[in-house]
Amino acid sequence: MPFKKVKGDITKMKTDAVVNxxxxxxxxxxxxxxxxxxxxxxxxxxxxxxxxxPCPPGQAVVTDAYGLEAKYIIHTVGPVWKGGGHGEEKVLRSAYRSALEAAAEKNCGSVAFPLISSGIYGYPREEALRTAEETIEDFLKDKDDMEVYLVLF
Incomplete structure (x- = not known):
């Protein structure tokens, strides 16, 4: 269950997939x-x-990486923060899980995530981090052949 938080530039990660x-x-x-x-x-x-x-919030779409170090870009749509009472956490968990499932379908051995929704979508950083960690760790309980990086800046 390799899961690591790292600081860096997600565009330079040498993983099979990067998440947008x-x-x-x-x-x-x-x-x-x-x-x-x-x-x-x-x-x-x-x-x-x-x-x-379109890609609805909580879902993911895979494209080629077009020149990045990765093979794929997995585009996932997180929630816009509206105070926490509008199902934001459920949508955020779904965004991570959908991206992880897409990576597994493409047989990715490694994937790099940003902290989804914590920028212009306004999700509180600590809550976004907790949700990301819990969702990724839960997914990896059954997947010992995937390395996941949470790339923080």
């Missing part, structure tokens, strides 16, 4: 999303994203 904290339309955004698009071949990535959009 995406918006539902899978458009280039700011924060982690903007960094991933900037590091990849942005026009090709955007073209594939447009074909696969």
């Amino acid at each position: 904290a995406a918006n539902s339309q899978l458009l280039r955004g700011g924060g982690v999303c903007g960094a991933i698009f900037a590091a990849a071949d942005s026009p090709k990535l955007q073209e594939e994203c447009l074909r696969k959009a």
